[in-house]
Structure formats: structure tokens, C-alpha cells
Amino acid sequence: MLNPKAELSTKIFQKDIDMIPNRQGYGEGLVIAGEKDERVVVLCADLTESTRSILFKEKFPDRFIEVGVAEQALATLAAGMANYGKIPFISSYAAFSPGRNWEQIRTTIALNDVPVKIAGAHAGLTVGPDGATHQQLEDIAIMRAMPNMIVVAPCDSIEAKKATIEAAKNGKPTYIRFAREKTPVFTTEDTSFKIGRAEILWESENPQVAIIGCGPLVYEALLAAEQLTRMILVNTMVINCHTIKPIDEEMIISAARKCGAIVSVEEHQVNGGLGSAIAEVLTRNYPVPMEYIGMPNSFGESGEPDELLEKYKMKSKDIVEAVKKVIQRKIN
């Protein structure tokens, strides 16, 4: 059942649940962060409207900086500004930032350890018709491999707003990943959020599998858990692991002890993503069988977002299948 302490939306399993792209939460979070701290500045690379940086630009035109289609400069200009004492957020699509400017981020932001906040919009498969070039599915892997970098993938627009506001205050290099599509808003302002701490959203009695996800697909995980309970098949728990780095080791180990099997869920390559981060924790501490929902070492392609999630098996029914499979492995 839903964890009452998580204070999730009362409309969570209803058809009329609010649908908002989580990048909108980024834009709203920027305005709040900008109001709280005048050191906050926003740089953008010719994508002001679609990254929702426009909300900040309208409110604080003097603290908004357009750099043109130049993601390497975007990262390095921001590194310079952060070194000076500003708190820069840099906005682009994840395909280009951190896709194009990874080394600049590594050396001038992470190794320098200056508080630049990298916002990667339009991440994941659900950019849809734009095709493989724009479907960033490796960003979690390349960003979490980097020392000093914090990596967050918010599950909905409210969480995205909270992550943005908190990132402005954390004094650290931080990557936040957003998606393009409208997705269900299933957390609320009262849902607790802290970078680095995973949250239990669903827990049935004697759970046998823990489903651990990040990003908007956490909603699919909840649908799967609800379905598995309703059909009296398997009791599960669902954990929103929005922070991939530093990962909440304690929560993962305790879920492994309690359930004895894990399914990871992410809109990202299986190689090197959230699932890999979980597996690293498990193999060192408490190994249990694990299945991975994510991109199977393949590039994406053009198609409608939902068609692609179906094709690459990231829907709730695929999570249900993964749960059944991991249980079999646990028994055998």
C-alpha cells in the first residue's frame, strides 16, 4: 500500500491526475532560488523556452545570460562565474549538456569543485520523434562516474522544483536530469525530499521484491506495485531513489535485507545507470538477485514516447514481469 508518510497525491491512481513536464518544476524552482539568493544566475544555450529557464529570465533579466549554441562555453563560463562566487545554473538538453561538454564539466566544475548546477532537459527515451541523437540515455552513467558530482533525477515537477531549490543551496557541483513530456504529478509539496535520501513510496506487508527507480518511471513502478497487490501476486515496496549519487546505501541495503530481491527502473542505459549504482552497493554489502528495467545497450529511435517505452519494455507491465522473474531467481 501507499506509504502514508510519503504524503503522495490523493489523485495518484486516478485518471485526472495532473500531468506536467518535470522541466516546468525546474523553471519554477529557479525563480524561487533566485528570490532567496541573489548570487543565483542562469545561463542558457539557445533553449530558453523549452528548458523553462524563461521563467527566470522574465523575473531576473539581468541575471540571465544567453550564450548561444555553445555548450562547452556554457559549462566553462559558468565554472568561471562559480569560481568568482556566483551560483550558476546552466540549462540545455541533456544530449548536449552534459552530452557535449563532459570534459569541461569534469575539469572546470567537478575537479575545481565549484557549485555549478547542470540542468539536462529532454533526457531519456521520451523525447520521442526527435530520435536517437536527442535521446540522452547515458548521462547518469557519465555524470555519476565523476568525483564531486551530485546526480539527481526527479520523478515529477514538484520534486524537480524541490531539487532545484536545494541544489542552489548545497554548494556542490550538481547535475539534475529532466524530461520533456508531461508526466503524472504524484508527489505533493508535503512529500519529504532531501538530496541523497531515498524515499519509500509504497510498502505492502512482507514485501518480497523492492522496486527502486528514479525519474518519471517511478510512477510506472507504483502502477506495477498496485497491480501486483491487487492481483494478490506479490507484495512489493517501491523506493524513489531520486539521487543516484551519492546513493542512499543504507536504504538499499535495508531493502535488500527485507525483500531479498530488487528490480531497478530507469529511463537510461542499463549499463552504468541507477541499476548499476544499486548493484555496486549490493555486491559489496548484501548481494541479492536483481533485474534491470532500462535501455538494453541500444540507441533509441524516432517514435511516440509511449510507443518507445513499450518497445523498450519500460512500462508497468514490464516491471510486473521483471518482478516475477526476480522472484523465480530468488526461489531457485
Added chain:
Amino acid sequence: MTIEELQHKANEVRQDIIKMLLEAGSGHSAGPLGMADIFTAFYFEILNHKPEDPNWGDRDRLFLSNGHICPVRYAAMAHAGYFPISELMTLRKLGTRLQGHPERKRLPGVETTSGPLGSGLAQAAGYAYASRMDNKRFRVYCVCSDGEHDAGNHWEAVLFAGKNNLNNLTAIVDRNNIQIDGHTEDVMPLEPLDEKYKAFNWHVLHVDGHNIEEVIDAANHAKAVYENPTVIIAHTIPGKGVDYMENDPKWHGAVPGVADIPGEPPKGKQAQIALHELRTLGGKIRGEHE
């Protein structure tokens, strides 16, 4: 083909672009419409190629760096005989060879994958350099956008091609003065663009990108330049041929039929108005299929 026939062909290409985008429901309108005359000139006059044998070894290579304008390339390729015109309607759909941004491994003839801006000219320069090592005779062309000139990778390639006198390389710049956040001179000024290329050891030509004769002449001129790579700065009108789209950055990444946009025709009429204008050449002639 005569110039008049080429103009007629370019108009058909534009009509197909509108139909493709309407069917796809997403993509880019302004860039593709603005480049229809140039792509028609390439596929029907300038390129030495064999549509029925897209991998023919001696073909001229046409790289497209600003991959988002691929609908114009796909439409011109279909009209030139690379694949059936009916396949154009699969643009951006699951399973299509006509990906939202072009992919080398999916559609023979597109030469490389592009979409992320600023990296096409370097690939074309690398290709031109390698083919010169083997004394190949074909030419390497690369279409780029003006917005791409914000990117360092593009200028790194300009330096390389200039240093190495890549006279087998011709770049064509879609100088339409728009990018996503507005007009290029507001977002990140590029002028004087020609002086920049000259300083980097390139031969520079300017053309009216809607004057097919000028485009063909410039491409021929470039073949005779012995010392340098050539850049053809093609002055184009984004959205060319559809009055309500022309010169308006709003139509960079919008397509007809999807949304009501303030100041624009209602979404249900956008495609119809565009096609009517193209068929009647903006009301100058009676439409053939009205």
C-alpha cells in the same frame, strides 16, 4: 533541367515538406522551407550522384550538419529517386528510415548522422582530407546553419580546413538569421561572417539562396578555386514560400497543424493555407489542384 523546371521542383519539395510535417506532428518548418531551392539545386544539378546506387564510390558527398532540417533533404532525395515519395509520410514514425534527425546507418545517402549542432563541418573536413590522401576526385559539400556558428567545434573545423587548403571542400551556410531564441544577431552576433572566414583562409562567396542559378554558379565557381576551401554564404528566408512563417523564429521548431499560436492562422488551417500559397505561388497563379 532548366532553371524554371528546377524552381517548379523546389516548389514540389516545399509542398511535400508541409505534408510531411503535418503528418509527423512535430519537427522543424522554417529551416527546411528556406533551404528547398538549395537542396533542389544540389540533387538535380550540382551533385554527381546515382540515386539508384547511393553508395556509388565516386559520388560527390553532401553532408548535412544542421540535421534538424532533414525533411528538405529527405524530400529532395525522394524526388531525385532515392526512395518512393510515399515513404516521406513515415517521417519521425516508429520504424522509419526517415528519423527525426538523420542517421547514417538507417538511410543510404545521408552520409552521416547529425542533429547535435556544430560537428558536421569537422566530419566533412575529415572526409575531404582523407579522400585527398587517396587522390579521390569527388567533391565534399557540407550544409551548415548560421546558428551552428556559435559552436567551437565548427570553428575548429574552419581552422583545420583553412590550414590544409581543402579545396575539395565546399561549405554552404544557411544564413537565415534565425535560431531558437531569436535572431542570430541578438542571440550571438555573427557578422561580419564573411570576414571571419576570409581571416581563416577560406574563399568566400555570397548567394541569394532562392536564386537557383546563382547557387549552381557558386558551386561551379568553388570547383575552380585551387588554394582554399570555399564557403557559400546563402542568404535565405526562413519559412520561404509560406507568408505567415517567413522570417519568424517562432517557426523554427513548430509545425503546421499542432497548436494555435498567437498571431498565426488557427491550427486547423495552417497546413491548408501553406499548401494553397505554395500551389498558387502566393496568389500569383491559379492553383493546379485547387
